[in-house]
Amino acid sequence: MKRLSLSMIFFLTAAMVGAAVSVVIPGDANTVSARGRYAGGFSERALRGSFASSGRAGGFFSRSIGVTTFDGRGGVERFVSINTESEGGGRKLIYLVSTGTYSVGPDGVGTIQFNNVFESGSTSTVNYDFVIRESARIGKSGAVQANVITGIQREPGVTASPVEENWTRREGL
Numbered sequence: 001m002k003r004l005s006l007s008m009i010f011f012l013t014a015a016m017v018g019a020a021v022s023v024v025i026p027g028d029a030n031t032v033s034a035r036g037r038y039a040g041g042f043s044e045r046a047l048r049g050s051f052a053s054s055g056r057a058g059g060f061f062s063r064s065i066g067v068t069t070f071d072g073r074g075g076v077e078r079f080v081s082i083n084t085e086s087e088g089g090g091r092k093l094i095y096l097v098s099t100g101t102y103s104v105g106p107d108g109v110g111t112i113q114f115n116n117v118f119e120s121g122s123t124s125t126v127n128y129d130f131v132i133r134e135s136a137r138i139g140k141s142g143a144v145q146a147n148v149i150t151g152i153q154r155e156p157g158v159t160a161s162p163v164e165e166n167w168t169r170r171e172g173l
Contacts, residue, residue, distance in 0.1 A: 041106040041144070042104050042105065042108040042110075042132060042144055042146075043104055044072060044073055044074045044102065044103065044104050046132060046135060046144045046145060047070035047072065047102065047104060047110075047146050047149070048070055048071065048072030049069070049070065049072075049170070050067060050069050050169075050170040051067070051168060051169055051170060052065070052067060052167070052168050052170050053065065053066045053067065053080065053165055053168075054166050055080075055163060055164055055165040055166065056163075056164055057084075057157040057159050057160035057162065057164070058157070058159070058160025061084065061159060061160035062083060062085070062157070062159035062160055063082070063083050064080050064081060064082040064165075065081055066079050066080035067170075068167055074101050075102075076098075076100050076101065076102050076112060076114070077097075077100075078097070078114065079095075079096075079097050079098075080098070082094040082095075082096070082159060084159040084160070094119075094158065094159070095119045096116045097116075097117050098114040098117070099114075099115055100114040100115055101113050108131055108135070109130070109132075110132075111129055111130070112127070112128040112130060112151065113125065113126075113127050113128075114126050126153050126163075128151040128152065128153050128154070128165065129151060129152055130149050130150060130152075130165075131150055131151075132148070132149055133149060134146075134147045135147055146169070147168070148166070148167070148168050148169070149166070149167040150165070150166050151164070151166075151167070152165070153165070
């Protein structure tokens with residue numbers, strides 16, 4: 001029996017995955033091609049409105065909750081409360097507000113830059129890479145609306161690392 005080389009196995013695996021992913025259901029506007037491109041296309045307009053956020057850093061070393069508002073044009077504001085370990089034991093809360101900018105590619109992958117101001121008066125700038133995990137088409141125009149977003153902060157967090165964040169659309173706001 002002839003043995004397959006590692007490169008041949010890689011090629012065959014890639015071909016099978018590509019074939020499986022590129023199967024398109026007729027009339028389904030939410031399909032993804034083998035190249036990972038969203039058939040309908042995303043833009044900054046997909047992120048508009050109020051989102052609840054929850055995050056964690058260093059596994060479960062610290063947790064955060066907050067509200068983030070995207071303006072649909074690349075501007076963003078947020079309030080975050082971080083619950084983390086305190087020196088000498090116990091827990092402490094850290095509060096911050098942020099303003100910033102974001103961009104979204106047609107595949108639903110994007111970046112956010114937050115300029116943070118802590119209640120102590122100190123400041124920092126952090127950057128997130130994110131992906132729109134869930135979306136829907138809305139209105140007569142069929143515009144794409146993001147409903148769930150997952151991101152990770154590029155820089156180390158103030159309490160632990162890595163910093164992971166999830167944003168979920170707040171209905172009725």
